[in-house]
Amino acid sequence: MASVEESTKAPEAGESGHRGGPVRWLPLIAIGLVSSLLGIALGVLIDWFPVQASAQADDIDTLWDVLVVASVPMFVLVQTVVLYSVYKWRMRPGEEGLDGPPIHGNTRLEIIWTALPAILLVSLVSYAYVVLTDIEEAQAGSMKVRVVGEQFLWTYYYPSPEGGGKEVAADQLYLPVGKQVEFEIQSKDVIHDFWVPAFRMKVDAVRGITTRYRADPDRVGDYPVVCAELCGLGHATMRSTVHVMDPAEFDRWFATQVQEAKESQ
């Protein structure tokens, strides 16, 4: 470990140590604090996310705000030191032959800037872990929808009330509001990714395995479904819509689908 080797005894350093006078900490810290507050305000006020339509969205958007609040002061700290150093200790005419003070290190400082970020990071990770378990938690009475991706469309399969593994297919996604849905995602060909930005949730559709996630739709409306994994020529157009409806309306829609499926058999 480097030890404290700050020396003010070196001849030319004795002079350069006082270049521009002592560091004025108070205004410096004030500027840093004000900039941080402004940055945080800006970061929180910007309308970053699409509309929230699931319980997961709420959790994830809050995590984002926490990350912004933690990040801005870090960024401001680096900027402030860089700009202040350039402002205060920039080489001025006549100083071309000058050297700075030979400061090699400072053990206490180095321990601080190793430990503090580590503590901050571990706290953020712990919080993220809590959010993760929260958004993946299973609720009682959830429904299942099988989502199948292929180049370049999505198909949704609902378990048929007839049972026996029969399914009712739909080319758009219909969900009742207020009921957890568990998606089982599959692919017929290459990798796709089933993303509902309004739910904030996505997972790859991978040939050969079934992937899953849960979402708790909590807002009625129509939202885009997007393929987020490059899947070939039609990747950009591999979109569909999720209709989050009142439960009664959903039941009517579903009954019609079941009826149509029977008639087409």
Added chain:
Amino acid sequence: MTHSSVMRVPGLVRGAWATLLGIAVSAALTVAIRAAYGYDPLFDGEAITIVSLVTAPLFFLVGIGAFSEWFYWAGGKPTRPEDHSSHGAHSWKDYFKVNTDHKVIGIQYVVTSFFFMLVGGLLAMMVRAELAAPGSQFVDSNAYNGLFSVHASLMIFLFIIPVFAGLANYVLPLMIGAPDMAFPRLNALSFWMLPVAGTMMTLSFFAPGGSFATGWTAYAPLSTEVPLGQMFFTVGVQFAGASSIATALNFLVTIITMRAPGMSFWRMPLLVWANFSTSLLVVIATPFIAASQFFVLLDYGLGFNFFVPEDSGDVLMYQHVFWFYSHPAVYIMMLPGFGIVSEILAVKARKPVFGYRMMAFSLLAIVLLGFTVWAHHMFVSGMQSWIRVPMMVTTAIIAVPTGIKIFSWLATLWRGVLNVDTPMLWALGFLTMFTLGGISGVMLAMIPLTIHVSDTYFIVAHIHYVLFGGSLFTIFAGVYYWFPKMTGRMFDQTLGKVHFWLTFVAFNATFAPMHLIGVQGMPRRVADYPEQFATWNLVISLASFVLGLSTLIFVYNMVASWRGGPRAGSNPWRALTLEWQVSSPPPIFNFDAVPTVVGGPYEYGVPGAVHGVFKPAGHPAEAEPAPQEGRARQPAGAVAAGSTDREQ
């Protein structure tokens, strides 16, 4: 020289006809094997192309003379002691030949990489032109997917990775007081594999069905089912990777065995430490991307089933093998830049690098941790879910050594005498921009957030803040910093500063808004997008054209200054490290007398301090006993003031 001898001497002409011969041999071999198996048709253009992609480059390398010595040995001919006839460059033509001089190879590397950077940049302009408005502008979606795929592949495999290898090739032997790299012929071979890889990737646009269009990640099974252009990536990466590995071995051996007397590990400049760490990463990780692409090659060309789940294949396996290289590759593309910045900040702030040892240790910590985070690229891949949490923890923790470096650089600036010229501006620009890239990196470690933003423009913003604001800023810093040493000329400082400010502003205008549209829900790798993202995309496209144009200032400055800039002295920056103690450009064998290292590399402000001394003739420095390795750095005041030849 007669016509027939031009054909026979090693060089580009022989390389050209050897390449054609290679294609002919590949065709004959393919037809013969197809005949033996009774395949129809006998003459299959696709099969011949794939075999040629692997074979013809080897013929080319033999043709230009990269393997000549190997054949002397294999043929039992008397091995010729190196006569250094291919050392040094006496005319521009020598840069187009196999040359074993690390300084020539360094320039070959840097110029070649920048050539491919301009090609890759042009492709990026075309991507942005297509994205300037929703809907289809001038390319179809296949061509569009090709544009961004080739852009990324060239920038990563043909620019950032090799340009760092090129800069280090030039300055690293000088910095450690060595006459050359440990294996000069291997060095030449490493370089010549690069144009092979770059040409192959660029030529893919002429393949039937268009260029490879699966991104630089080339995820299977998409990459095993697309047209032939994909193979130009799959095979091209093998040559770029082999080049990387050979260079890294060369660096490791050079650094371990060829340091000047007195240069213990703890007296090595941080650029040397950085390349030591990078080379460890390359040697361990790069074989994994080679494997991943061989799997694709075998699935594609020979009907293997690595990625066919119906035949016991495993689709996710590709991503694990790929990212086990490609995450460390992020550090391969950043650690050398860390080294460059440490050199520049110390010299331009006239202070020792703050916490030198922690700087070196944090490099090694990043090497170690870099191998434990790869699956954070796969948080939404559908892999087993338990592995996500440990990968989140390691990913967050790797920010600690990176933070140590940032804070130590800041402390290096503190109370210095800051000469804010062109290299320093780029180094300071790196500090600010890389911090942003690091912060979005920490955000991306958080699984719940990544579930939403993975595969969006937030990722595009993050990687450009890391690789452009991070790596490329350090590359510009390094090129400006060592330009006087490499060319013996001074560049135009005013143009350099204009280049910086224009790039800095345009860079932020281009990539900062991408964070926002990514979080708002715009996926990456799409040729078309909903109307709601139109305004920002237009802004981004316009800014990106300014960004592209700003590069021309750099190109002009470099070319004009190289041709007619004012002569540079041996040590225009008043630096202590050894490369500045020899003439600019250095003599063919670097040092007329072997230097002896007597102190640390950054003792600025320590009265009378020197890093290396040149013993007077008659006292060969080789006879000096090498000091103990790992010995504690001497207190500043105790550094032997053996020489006062420091330029003031």
